[in-house]
Amino acid sequence: MATTLTGGNPHIIQLPSTPAASPPEARLIAQKWLTALQIQLSRPDTLKLSILFHAESWWRDMLALDWDMRTVHSSNEIEELLRKRQSQAQLQSFRLQDKGKFQPRWEQVVDGLSWVSSMFFFETAFGTGSGVLRLTQDQNDGKWKAYAVYTSLQELKGAEEPLGHRRPEGTTESMAGGLAGGTWIERRERQKEFLDSEPIVLVVGAGQAGLNMGARLQSLGLSCLIVDKNERVGDNWRNRYRTLVTHDPAEFTHMAYLPFPQNWPQFTPKDKLGDWFEAYASIMELNVWTQTSLTSAEYNDATAEWNVIVTRGNGAQRTLRPRHVVWCTGHSGEARVPRFPGQDSFQGTVYHGSQHRDASESDIRGKKVVVVGTGNSGHDIAQNYYENGADVTMLQRSGTYVITADKGVFIMHEGMHEDGGPPTEEADVVSESLPFPVQFALSVHMTKRIADVEKDTLDGLRRAGFQLDFGPDGAGIARAYYTAGGGYYIDVGCSRLIIDGKIKVKHSPKGIDGFGNRELLLADGSSLPADVVVLATGYDNMRTTVRKVLGDKVADRCADVWDLDHEGELRAMWRPSGHPGFWFFGGNLALCRIYSKFLALQIKAIESGLSTGRRQQQRATKI
Known part of the structure; x- marks a missing residue:
């Protein structure tokens, strides 16, 4: 069952071959394997994963084991990662999905490859998560072992989002300080202007990246200010060429917490999407300053704090001291404009x-x-x-x-x-x-x-x-x-x-x-x-925009953005950038919805003392 990297072309692999016969009990197979994994993880010092993982197997993790996005390949590397991280992460309480499409099932994936797959849920020392297992049958001994496992932290203990039954009451009396603190609208006016506090996070750009990011951060209780140079929220789409529509369908392009109505067009015209962004910012109570640009930004390593000067539309300047800056100016950097003789x-x-x-x-x-x-x-x-x-x-x-x-x-x-x-x-x-x-x-x-x-x-x-x-x-x-x-x-x-x-x-x-x-x-x-x-010659690396706006001192500490690193994860996007307190965030509408959760959780973990924001330097303090 070979799965190898092809020389000369990084991250090109050969998929395994598996027996074609479908198993009689997908749930029984998945449960037996998941139980065996939990037993192994309960004694990380003596882990022995060869009985559960194929030699050529994969584990992708988003924040559950490490406060970063990791992909490890081979049972030996998986075992090494778990030995290092499980004593702190404490993955436990595994439970298979018991309803819907993603409960245990046998899938004929492509010709020659089938697997038993299932979503599952788990707890860690810091929160709760969701994962997916994919098991293939060993052609030699018939045993079901993992080909690919995924774990993702979805929520932090003690910082659960106010969703569903945890939603806020909304009455004036239930708000902090009661009536003395003002009505909802009176509070909103002060919040939007940050008259009483500094934002913990400054988000630069109010497109799909910045808006999804702001919504996720605020849901985790992190105060956030979004600044954008345009006149209105949504102008980053409105100002593009007249005939533009999205190229991805509606069900793929929802924003966080607020899906499109069911009568929404399959492909969204740019101006309609711009109006949706503007409505989204209002409905989600996002703090957005339009017609605002960054004049300067300096980071103080000693205090882990930025000193940012922004200039607003009326020419007034404001000094802000956020702990984090999230760069949401677009997936690409500066326009790549070649010059030619003549x-x-x-x-x-x-x-x-x-x-x-x-x-x-x-x-x-x-x-x-x-x-x-x-x-x-x-x-x-x-x-x-x-x-x-x-x-x-x-x-x-x-x-x-x-x-x-x-x-x-x-x-x-x-x-x-x-x-x-x-x-x-x-x-x-x-x-x-x-x-x-x-x-x-x-x-x-x-x-x-x-x-x-x-x-x-x-x-x-x-x-x-x-x-x-x-x-x-x-x-x-x-x-x-x-x-x-x-x-x-x-x-x-x-x-x-x-x-x-x-x-x-x-x-x-x-x-x-x-x-x-x-x-x-x-x-x-x-x-x-x-x-x-x-x-129509494209754009440079997203880091080039940082260099143009914030200068060499910030840009030189950042890694290049996009393409895959040696593990097979995207470089510097949605994860530590190389510069403390500075994050790159972008992508299409769907990716901004999905990965805004993980970036918001990373920032929340830092603010809660769980992480330093650098790979493999986390502290084990609970919220």
Whole structure:
């Protein structure tokens, strides 16, 4: 049952092969294994996991064992981690899920691989958690052993969120200080301005990352101020190009605590989403200062406190002293804007895709437009120009993965975040429960399945000269997103325009040589006439924005953000950044909902004395 890293391509693995016959009692198998694990964990000094784990197995942990996100591979590494952490973490009181889709079941995952899977619940010294086990049968002795285990801390003891039966009473008399402290609205006005206290956490950016983050922090009792440079909450979406809609379906893109109404459109127009963000901030009682920018920020290591100066819309400055800064300015950093010989003498218009608003704002009919880049933005901008009468050519240097919004995207979410699917909270646990290398390996099969369904579209693109790329391992969008943050297009109409020849494609593997007066000069010696050139060339590392706004002193202490580290977890995102009290947070709507919980718990653990915020330096003090 081999599961190995492939040389030259990190985090590419070979999935195991398993017997095909389905077991008679999935619950019996899962319960027997979980009971045996609990017995082993009750004596961590003498752990012997070879009887419970395959040699090539995985354990992914989010905060239950270590105040960080960890992936360990092989039974030896799992045993080593548990020996180090179990005496403090004290995983115990395991219980299988007993209802719904994720109770013990046998799954035929892909051809040649089946497993018994189940959600389970547990306690630790510090809180309660949820996990997922996946057991496969040993081909030699027939024993059921773990191929992959996931543990995630979901709540801290003594800091339970006020949800459901724990919701606040809401009457004036039940609030701290009673009527003397003012009515709800009077208190809100003082809270929003932080007239009586300092925020513990300063969140920079009021998009999906900042809003989800603020909601999670406040639910844990951590005062939080969100600042945003825009005029209104939601402008980070409203200010983008006119035709933009989300490329992910509604059931996948809910915000924390507040799902979309059931009559919400499957794909959300940008202005409608902006309005939702604004309503969300009000409903969730988030403290947001718009038209506010950071003037300076310095960290005091001795006091573990920031000194931040912000400038508000009226020009007034305010000094804040939060203990944490969460950087929610967008998944990407500064726009990557290349320069080419002759660009200054080009007689047309050149701009980066981040500056695109709408082609209808100028008389573009009949003009020749070249869009450099074939990711999501490049396609959307090319389509926008075509629909406004321009003659559009997309310049493609290397291949791009293409998946359609109306077919492939829904296949990706089958059985999980979909209409009539399991509760979002459970789907969130299960969707993140496999280590990224295993997710990528399974995505190879998913990508092939989607390609079969979308064969007509893909063949049409090939005939039109569009180069397709399914990734070095054929994992498609999953690997492209988590390792590169791009290199794909979720098709919402542009592919048909390319197939029909309405938008042209020019392939230039060696890129651009420079600009002529009215043309783009390519490295192969050819040229493209151009009145407008849009550089849809992507963005730098998120750390570059920190360097631009906060300076080298802060940025130099941070790690680079995104792509996978040696364990197979995302670098510096949703977890310690390298700089104390500084956190990077971003991603699509779903990831911001899911991982905001884990980042909020990390900050709460630090404020409660459980963690220092650095890997493997936690203290064992209880709340």
